[in-house]
Amino acid sequence: MKIRWLRSGLVSLRSAHAYVQAESPRQARELVVRLERAIQRLEEFPNSGRNGTVPGTTELVIPNLPYLVVYRVMEEEVQILRFFHIRRYK
Template sequence: MNIVWSRQAIGHLAQLRTYIARDSPGAAARVAATLLDAVERLEEFPNIGRPGRVAGTRELVVPGTPYVIPYRLRGDRLEIIAVFHGRQKWPKRL
């Protein structure tokens, strides 16, 4: 399974890391590492995420964090669409 991050997802990850780093650079690094590790598990278990609220997607709820990572499967490719805080309002389309 080939994992590909969208530009939007890369931007979200960078933004959340910058935001958290304002108060705690160490915490920012830990959260980012946790998110990246969770995404890596998708390579072996692509259906581990729950069915997504947006059609055609799945959602990886990252344990120990408030973050949800929507993704979609396309053949042998897994696309990371975004990284959202669980309390964030979701767009109707991704």
């Protein structure tokens, strides 16, 4: 299955990266690497997340990080909608 980042997903990732990078460039790089690994697994296991709070979406909690990815599974692709710090997600 193909992974496609929508604009909203990219914007939220860049925002989170910039926030973390202001404190620690190393942690910001690690955040992106771990996120990419988790999202790559969605290519094979697109339904591995939990049901999202918004109908039609799925949420993937990033292992050992306080972040989650909101996505939806379409016919042949996983669309990454948003990336959130769990404390900011409501």
